Amino acid sequence: MTPAAVNAAYAVVALPLAGFVANLVLGRRLGEPKAGWVGTLAATGAFAAALVAWVGALGQPSASRSFDLKVFTWFPVAGLHVNVGLLVDPLSLTMALFVTGVSAAIHLYSIGYMHRDPGFDRFFVYLNLFLFSMAVLVMADNFLFSFLGWEGVGFCSYGLIGFWFQREVAAVAAKKAFVTNRAGDMGFLLAMFLLFAHFGSLNYSAVLGGLVGGHPTGLLAGAPGAVPGTTATAITLLLFLGAVGKSAQLPLYMWLPDAMEGPTPISALIHAATMVTAGVYLMARVAPLLHYAHATAWVVACVGVSTAFLAATIACAQDDIKKALAYSTISQLGYMFLAVGVGDYTDGVFHMLTHAFFKALLFLGAGAVIHALADRQDMKQMGGLARYLPVTAVTFGAAWLAISGIPPFAGFWSKDAILASAWEMNKVLWAIGALTAALTAYYMSRQFALVFTGRARWAEARPTPGGALAGAGAAFAEGEAGAGHAASGPGLPPPPHLEARPRDPSWVMAAPLVVLAIASVLGGGINFPAWHLDFLSRFLHPLFPATGAVASTATKWALSVVTTILSLGGLAFGLATWRTAEHPVLEPSFLRRAWYIDDTVSAAVSGPVQALADGLAYVMDRRLVDGFVNGVAGLLATSGRALRRVQNGYVRSYAFGLSVGVIALLAYVAFRVGS
């Protein structure tokens, strides 16, 4: 690899770090908008650097595009040698490209979105720290350094969900996200211990094998003897636990809908496009190991497809524009895990990319809508906005068709490829996936219809705090308070009436919409399944073990037709139905309350779990253990007094008692020595 490409790889990580430090130290002084431009510049620079590194790698033969760049030794203890180092290979480059690219667009958007927020500079401090951590996560050359990025993005997510920490809901949601992630991280940690115990190393190349001198080595070369199946299963299951936490899969998904308390650009960047896909990245990274862990692969596929289905059903009955998108994200992440589980890693990554484009766009579009309606998030109070926000409507529309799987938009290609692979592994997996595709088209059409078509309900609606309609959404109606409106500082309720006609956002916010819309339309082109246009597959191919059966072209065509018909059906039904806002039959309360799962967990935690902990703290610790100690002390004191030897004071009676004991013990020892 050329020196320029090597330096560029370092810069992908270093530039966001520099931006973070600059804004941490000087952000307050730079103020708005300079702090934002510093951050955006760092992100854009990182994207440019990633491009340079990518071009450098393309200059190499396809089987030797893997480079390990050591920076310094981080943990040198006996057999443990962990470097701060970067692994530049097709997978890390793909990740770095899309992470920095989407990130740069969202940095730019945020300059407009966070306009006049008192925490403007703090926002960009977090944003650059996030990008740094994410870059480390995907480019690290070992598990431990990746874990640094992994935890780093978790912390940034915490800080940004709780960005408006004055609101109790936001603070609680932030903590919930961090703690849930930590539960998964225990899995990651244990997996690393097991990896070290088995392989004696935490380096990706040592554990997974790699492409050294153009030839695959180790596990990648297909040496199943290197690791017993049970060990491989245990390690990958534990890593998957980490992935489940980070990527909000069953059963650790509950934090993601709550995470919508954060500013909308954060929802787009961290909680849709990048951070939540880290789990998928991790599983794709360990593909050579996963290849020997069939049980894990099944678990991954089943968890993925169940999450996809469950979250999709919940998304059908949400009123809050961001919450619906959050459940949709969980559902789409489920597809990616399905891909990983059935061994189709490439299409998992492919869907991750296309999803990043259209889901980031959906969130940014939602942000534009929320902005235009003075922080309203209840879709039932929207409607007819296509006329007022043409740019937003058209771009949002592109993303809507993409996620619905309508050809030739980006989402169609990636989702279809995953479903075809699932069919080859198990027909039931395919059936649930296909049904979910129909649901996806339905709930996205519902959203599009409620927001952009029909009557302009926002013009007539009055906020009804505590009212039946606003019930679930009341907390969220305030969600965006403070973003960009001078009149409403953080924590203040939104203005009751719109002061101006809703309109499209300024260019800094519109430009990212347009860029992402183009990507959502044409994104399928990066891995077009015909005429040798499958660039992504060929780029990633050397890194993944060969998958088993591949669906024949005829099967693929047939399946495509079926899923497309399903999707179109969902789309048509959703559009037709939701021109008006009230269809209680289609929104049963078990869906509105998300199958009561979150409620049950919350009740358990605040009930029995807390009671148990309280018991440990106040009954066991204070009464039992401390009570015992004080009891013994009291007993000694009483006997001391009874003996009437030493009467002047508490301390001395102890000292006396103890000395007697000491002498007795010494006598015993002396006796032993003497004998």
Added chain:
Amino acid sequence: MSFPILDVVVLLPLGAALAIALLPRQAPMALPKWLGLGSGVVELGFVLWTVVAFKTGNNHAGFQFTSREPWFGPLGISWYLGVDGISLFLVAVTALLFPIAMATRPSPEGALPRSYLGWMLVLESACMASFLSLDAFLFFIAFEVTLVPGYFVILGGLGERRAYAATKFFLYTFAGSAFLFVGILATYLLVAARLPAGSPASFDIITLARGAMHLPLADQELLLVAFGVAFAVKMPLVPFHTWMPDAYTQAPTGGSMVLSGILFKLGAYGILRWGIFLFPRAAVDLAPLALTLGAVGVVWGSVVAAMQRDLKRLVAYGTVAGVGFIVVGLFGFTVQGITGGVVEMVNHGLSIGGLFLLVGMVWERRRTHELDQLGGLQTVAPVLGWVFMAVLLSAVGLPGLNGFIGELLVLLGTFITHRWWAVVATSGALLGAIYLLWAYQRVFHGPAKAVNAGIRDMTWGERAAIAPLLAGIVFIGVYPQPLLSRIQPAVDHLVAHIEYADPSLKIPSSGQGHGTFAVPANQVVDVPAGTTSSAAAGRGGRP
């Protein structure tokens, strides 16, 4: 003869304490303060010089800068000081924390009271002597002496129950020390009885270690338990911990900082230096017990901490969890585990010491530790909020900060030999996040209550006080090599000693044995214990 730097390190604070005590009554108010802080800073300078001059590498696993004077000849007691990788950074963190702790006022009004400064200096001297002593008798004296200034420092607080807390602290630890006293004397006598004719009995650590490992196993175990009880109370390890929340809560800020940051390390350090090193076979036998107490401590401390309604008490219970981690690391017997345990001791001084300092700042502003009285402080004191968050993340174990280095080494090291205890202790990563972030939320997040609306942000003096701790937190987290390279030779040596004492045991230093105890043949060490340092050569790491 070279400059006796360790003697100076031990005696300088004592001299300063004497000078403060002897100052005439009409001396200017500021004089004791500057005398105390000045000597603390000079002391820090000496210690930093020691750290820099400390030789690294496998040939320097033994004690350095040793200084030895016969003290009470006939009994073999000597003034014997020396430092190795295990004690080096404990000494450093002691020298760093004391000046900061001395600068915090125990009561918000008036100047620093002389008695407080004096006792703190005596305490610093005693701590230094405990860490540096290579003579069991000297160690015991120093270890005991810490009780007296500790008692008076707690008594100097403002809490309502401080008399109860101080007395309980004194009595409980004193009771533990009785076991230590018996243990030391018994070891001395038992070893002396087995020495070849003509060689004098001695309290020095090398003689004791050489002799003690050949004692009957049952005797070794009894002795280790005696030592262990004393140190477990001091640490404090569950279930010997109940003196601690009261003591830490009632003590003034500076007192809590050094009690938790330094004093409890005496226990953890003691169990390593005077427990595991003297009785390696017994330690291996009793490891399941110690590991269980440690792992239970992690869970117990975290859960109880989460349920506290008082911020300072919450941090105090966090200490219990931290101690649990250290014990889990030490009794895993791997190089990583023990190194991690030592790093955790240092980390704890920085992060828990720092947390107590910050809690003190909150108290100075609001005169309360009650969590439901606090809230929304981030809005009015953003810098305090940021700094608190940084120190808290270090305690949570976020990678990139110091806490992670210790935690990971402890868990990874112990996982190799004692898998299931490490698994239980790993839950600390989750539980720590729960109680600390919940506390942070209740103190700093939410709307600022009216009573909290007027408080001021960190002053420049306060920022200067916390800055060295923050610098340490980040430095160790990003670039721990200078620490690890100094600590590891001594730990290698200790592990070799354990293996030598128990030839049936082979402790893997990396996981290449496919999760079992098998070790490549060239790593088998067979050297006389205690003095040679070449033992470590074979285990310096994988090529």
